[in-house]
Structures are given as C-alpha cells and as structure tokens.
Amino acid sequence: MRGKVISPEVALAFGRDVYHGHGKIEILPKVVVRGVEDIAVAFTPGVGHAVKLIAAEPEAIHEQTAKDNFIALVTDGTAVLGYGNVGPRAGMPVMEGKAVMFKLLAGVDCMPLCVDTRGPDHLVDLITALEPSFGGFNLEDVAAPDCFEVMGRLSGALPVPILHDDQYGTATVITAAVINALAVTGRRAAEITAVVNGCGAAGTACIDMLKALGIGNIVAVDKPGILVRSERYPHRHWRAIAHFTNREGRRGDLADALRGADLFIGLSVGGIVSPTMIRSMARDPLVFALANPDPEILPDAAEAAGAALVASGRFDYPNHCNNVLAFPALMRAALDTRAKEITREMCLAAARAIAGDLPAADRHTERILPSPLSPTLYPAVAEATARAAVEAGMARRDPGHGWVYKNTEHLRRLAHLRQESLPELGYALEG
Numbered sequence: 511m512r513g514k515v516i517s518p519e520v521a522l523a524f525g526r527d528v529y530h531g532h533g534k535i536e537i538l539p540k541v542v543v544r545g546v547e548d549i550a551v552a553f554t555p556g557v558g559h560a561v562k563l564i565a566a567e568p569e570a571i572h573e574q575t576a577k578d579n580f581i582a583l584v585t586d587g588t589a590v591l592g593y594g595n596v597g598p599r600a601g602m603p604v605m606e607g608k609a610v611m612f613k614l615l616a617g618v619d620c621m622p623l624c625v626d627t628r629g630p631d632h633l634v635d636l637i638t639a640l641e642p643s644f645g646g647f648n649l650e651d652v653a654a655p656d657c658f659e660v661m662g663r664l665s666g667a668l669p670v671p672i673l674h675d676d677q678y679g680t681a682t683v684i685t686a687a688v689i690n691a692l693a694v695t696g697r698r699a700a701e702i703t704a705v706v707n708g709c710g711a712a713g714t715a716c717i718d719m720l721k722a723l724g725i726g727n728i729v730a731v732d733k734p735g736i737l738v739r740s741e742r743y744p745h746r747h748w749r750a751i752a753h754f755t756n757r758e759g760r761r762g763d764l765a766d767a768l769r770g771a772d773l774f775i776g777l778s779v780g781g782i783v784s785p786t787m788i789r790s791m792a793r794d795p796l797v798f799a800l801a802n803p804d805p806e807i808l809p810d811a812a813e814a815a816g817a818a819l820v821a822s823g824r825f826d827y828p829n830h831c832n833n834v835l836a837f838p839a840l841m842r843a844a845l846d847t848r849a850k851e852i853t854r855e856m857c858l859a860a861a862r863a864i865a866g867d868l869p870a871a872d873r874h875t876e877r878i879l880p881s882p883l884s885p886t887l888y889p890a891v892a893e894a895t896a897r898a899a900v901e902a903g904m905a906r907r908d909p910g911h912g913w914v915y916k917n918t919e920h921l922r923r924l925a926h927l928r929q930e931s932l933p934e935l936g937y938a939l940e941g
Contacts, residue, residue, distance in 0.1 A: 516826075525603060534606040535613075535622075538928075540576075571642075578845055579921075580619045581646040583608055584637060586627045588653035589676070589710075592780075592802050598624035601651055608650065608675075608837075614929070616838035616888050617921020618845065620648075630656040634663050637672070645845050647672040648837065654710040658747055665851050671844040673852050674711060679833040679840065681715035682857045683879070684775060684798065685723055686864035687831050690878040691796050691819050693870070697772065699724040703792075705771045707731045707764055707806070708778030709751055716775060717751060722858055729771065730755045735763045765790070772796060780804025785815035794818035800831055819875045828876035835864055835879060839888045839918070843895035846914045847905035859898035863891040889918040 525534050543552055550556055560574045572578050583605045587598035605622030612618040621644070627633045633656070637647055649672060652660060661674050673679060692699060704725050706713050709732040717728055730737045730751045737743070737752040738761060760767060764782065768774060769790045775798040776783065783806040788797060797812045799805035802823040809820040809827045821829035840860055844852050867880040867887045880887050893915035899905040909917070 525606065535609045535620075572848075576619065577643070577645045578848070579617070580621070580644055581612070581648055581841060581845070582621050582623045582637075582640060582644045583612075583648045583650055584623045584625065584633075585649075585651040586625055586633060587651065588656070590651045592804070595653065598626050604651060608648070611834050612648075612838050612841065614925050615834070615882065615922065616842040616892065616918055617925055618838060618841055630659045630663075633660050637664060638668065641668055641670060644670060645848075646670050646841055648841065649674040650676065652676075652711075654714075655745055655747060657711045658714070669850070671841075671849050671852050673837065673841055673844070674715075675833055675837045677711040677715040678719075678852065678854070678857045679837040680712040680777075680831075681719045682836040682840065682861045683831050683833050683864065684712075684716050684800070685719040685858065685861035686835070687798065687821055687829065687878050688720065688723065688725075688773070688775075688796075689861065689865040690868065690873050691773075691821070694873050694875055694878060695794065695796065695818055697796075700726045702772035703727040703729065703770065704773040704775065705729045705731060705764075705767045706775045706777065707767075707782075708776065708801075709737070709748060710777065713775075713777040714747055714751060716777065717755060718854060719857065719861065720775075721754065722854060723861075725773075727757050728755045729758075729760055729767045731764050731767050736760050736767050774798060776800055776806035778806060780806060783807040783812075785811055788812050788815035788817055791816075797821070798831060819878070821878065829878050831879065832882075834882050835887065836860055836891070839863075839891035840895055842888070842892040842918050842921075843899060843914055846892070846907075846909055846917055847896050847899045848907045849899045849904045850906065851904060853899075853902055853904060855902050856895050856898045856904065860891050860895045863894035867891070888922065889915040892918045 526532050541552055543549060563570045564574060585598060585601040585605060587601035588595045590596050590601045590604060601624045602622060605624060609620035609622055612620045625636060627636060657674060664672050702725060704720055706717050706728060709730050717730055720728055732748060734743060736756060737748055738756060739752045743749050765787050768787050770792055772792045773796045777800055780801045781804060795817055796819045797817040798821040799807050800823040805822045809822055812820045821831050823832060824830055840852055867884055867890055896914040900908050
C-alpha cells in the first residue's frame, strides 16, 4: 500500500458511529451478576472480606483486584502526535486508540487519563498518588524536556513500571527495523555511521538503543545543529548526548551530518531532507524518515535519490516503524513479571524479538518489520521481554519459561472473542 490517505470522514466516524454512545472503548465486568445474592457478593457486604484481607496483607491486592492487568495511559497533551501542545482534551482520541491496541494486541486493560497539569512536579505527584489503582503507567505525548524529568523521577521510584512509549517504545521498534535493515543490505552495525535528527524523547532513547546495538558512530542533530561535546547547550539531555556521540567531531547542520552517512533516522519535522542530501550520503543509504504525519522526505523521493531502503512512520508505505509493534508486549511482560521498571535491556530484548518474528526468507528492502497482525509477534516479544526482566533482576515474579507467551495468547483470544460478540463495529483486527 502506497500513498493511501485515511479520510477525515472515515477517521471521525470510527470513534463516533459505534454500537452505543461514542468513543472507542468501554469498561465491562468480568463476573456474572444474575440476582441480589450475586450483588451481595460482588458489592456489599462481600467486598468487606477483600478489604480486610488487603488491609492485613497488602500483596493480596494482586489476587483480589484487577490491578495486575490494569494500566493508566497518562498525557498532559503537550506533544500530541505531530500537532504539538494541543492540550489534554485533544489528546483523548490518541489515548482511546492506544487503549484499543493494548487490549486487542496484548490483552491489557487501560484507563485513559488526560490531565490538565501545572508542569512536571504536578504530573509526578499525580501519577504517584494514582499508583494504588494501577499495575503500570504509560506516559504519552508529554513534551521534552519535561518528559525526561518525569521519567527520571518515577522510573524505579514507583512500585510499578512506567513506560514512556514516545521514548523507549519508539526506540525499540526503530532498533528492530535497523537490525533487519542491516541484515538485508549486508552491513555490520560497528562499521556504519548513523545520523539521528531530533533529540527529543524518541531520538534520545533511539541513540541509547543504537549505541547498545553496537553502531560504530552516531551523529546527533537538533536545533543547534550537530551536537558537539565541547559546546555548553541549554538542555542537559543535549549535553549528555553530545558526550557519547559524534566521535569525529563534525560540525554544521543536518546537511553536513548526512554527507557520507550510511543511516539516517529522522524524528523531527516533515520536509527538511532534500533529494540532494540523500545523494550526499554513502552508497545505497538507509533512510528512516519517521516524522508523523509528514516524513522528513517522502519515501518515493528518497528512493529516487538513491536510497536502498526507506522506512517511515506511516502505515500507507512499506516499512512503517510504528511503536504499536512494541508497547503492548513491553507492558504485558512488565505486568506478568511485576517488573519494577522497564529497562533498556528489556527493550533491546524486545527489539531482537520483533526483528526475529519476521523470517529471514521473508525480509527484503520493502519488508523489514513484521505485521502488527502477526499471531506470534506479541506473545514472542512479551516472552522475550519477560525473560530479560527476570535475568536483569527487575522482576518481582518469575512466571517461568513460556508462561508469558501462553498468557498473552490467551488474553488476545479473549479480547477477540469479545470483539466478535459486539454488534457491527466496522473493524476487526484479524478478520
């Protein structure tokens, strides 16, 4: 599929014209209530027994409530998709859509929380206060640098994991795509030069993951141009990135950075890369133009300029690098192991599993990532991530080899059975 546009009419009707009310999600009970006696058990006085048990044994919350499979999708609306600071209300469609993906792909129940906060301190306090209700948090569409502060203060401090999907979720998928792109084009990670343009949440995590993957030389570019170690930048994360990138000491703008580079990863804004810049790269370059909804350069233009392989963040072109391939399984694994946090090692294990879900025989320059419809993708990625959590000492529960795979399959099946029982929604993930 190339260049097919999703019309506003189709997109708006999808969340409006559903079988009752509006929106993409609802909350349903998992127990059957047929009469007054069932009400007495499900509600009062029955719940009193669970209250007393949890008060005496706090860990009983995992067995008596839905906490272990219930997460909050939290946004302040300051960096929604490619639209910027449009506010928490405009962020609600994204959170609902993401809740659908979590449920159908990995069986995770979600509550969208679009919050009108007064900065990172307020957001940290809010998430901390909400922790008793949730088994994990997904931080979404929070602008840099506030997102770094929030994640820095909450990761490891909360007794439940928090995933900043715009950060490590995106970076995990990009890393998986790079693994297969290198294999398809016969390159070795240690021998290439990569340029990452845009050092916000996704770009910073991407650089960290590429470094862990063994990329030989990474050049980071942001508003000041190529980041250089000797400069004193106003943002602390720019200074940190400059410290371990650009080993050749390059200076200049994006065009200067791209000369002779093997790999371009754009996480910035649309239309800033020209065909001339692509032609200045190394022979048969790899171009990941991932700005959404408009890429830094359109895939067709990049190919015409000599790119051997092009990826974008859009589903209407081949090689779409979308974080939907990662975030459901990352959180599934964290919940099933009661992981303290989601680490780089867990994300790297997930990236390798995503890359491996596409058989080598099926990989080519227009197919370097598996489909989100793959029946094995999410169980396999969740299992690999869970084992990494256990090996890294992040897990508070080891469910055993293979259990997370089977549990993910089971919960996906239940979610799809529920879909099939609904009146016509006009959307079926596997049908």
